[in-house]
Amino acid sequence: MSAVTPVTLHFEDSGDWHSLPQWAEYFIAVGRQLPHADRSESRIVTVMVTPTRAFGAAFVSLGMVISDFAAHERVSHAAHFRTLLNLPPGTTVIYRQSPERAFKGILQGSEDVRGTRYVRVQISSTAGGRRAYLIPESLALQVQPAHHSGTLPNNPSGKNKRFANTFVDQLLGASNLAQLGPCSQLCCAIVGRRNVLEYEIRRTPLLVHANGQHSTGYLQDVLRVDRFAVDEHSHRAALVPIGSGGPSDGLVDNTQLGVVFDGAAGFLKWGQLWGGRHQIVVLDRTEPYFDDAISAINSRFSQNRVDGEVPLPTGDAPPGAEVLAFREAIA
Secondary structure: OEOOOOOOEEEEEOOEEEEOOHHHHHHHHHHHHHHHOOOOOEEEEEEEEEOOOOOHHHHHHHHHHHHHHHHOOOOOHHHHHHHHHHOOOOOEEEEEEEOOEEEEEEEEEEEEEOOEEEEEEEEEOOOOOEEEEEEOHHHHHHEEEOOOOOOOOOOOOOOOOOOOOHHHHHHHOOOOHHHOOOOOOOOEEEEEOHHHHHHHHHOOOEEEEEOOEEEEEOOHHHHOEHHHOOOOOOOOEEEEEOOOOOOOHHHHHHOOOEEEEEOHHHHHHHOOOOOOOEEEEEEEOOOOOHHHHHHHHHHHHHHHEEOOOOOOEOOOOOOOOEEEEEEEEOO
């Protein structure tokens, strides 16, 4: 077992902000353990039985994405600078002048000035017209390839919620945001009811405190669930709605870390998929197929369980909840 620093998130109630309750932090911590867990010959199956499933899958997924983001080697300035140099002129980019200010721009190739090489980025000037910035290698991470129209706005303020998101910056800490990148990389899949998960992930505001500052945002800003995307953001999670035809082979194959089953129905339908990925099952005692799901889990526990470390957060499970975690042989 290992300790994980809590995520400093707050929720709103009657106009006031309150720290997340213990149970929510526990769900996040469960997700945060998984990117560090070996799955070469076995995977971890974690079953969480709760009085209510509300926000359980959403917070577990958040923990997985945050920890997976931090676990990857950070992109170096030099490597990213080489990437920019190899992009063709005319590539659309975002120039993040500061965490609060981000501008649409167009890459205009490279330029050598007194023996130092720069990439040239054109943006709109706040006074009208166009302005070019020469970006050295040391600031390369401030320039990110990004899909946009290529039309540079007149008199831009730089206050662009899509590209300058202090909520994301503060939640992910000092990790450089180049890792979010322009390309999708599915950390996890979430199986559950679309309307419920969309309310929790895309429509419930949260607040984060970091470095003496605070910003508001939504879980979607970090999770980037594919079906909830309203622009061309890259995806970090995929939703498989209950009632759909099920996950495609491509979605299953491209899920890198694990799958979160929000409820018994999805687990009973597709629990045998995602071989080699960790599984987290959030069950509500009051749901119709609860007993069937418990029977299926007990069967897998007795038939497929293998010895091995099973990381869980330090401390007890939240009041009213039961947690079972075991290593399962990969078929």
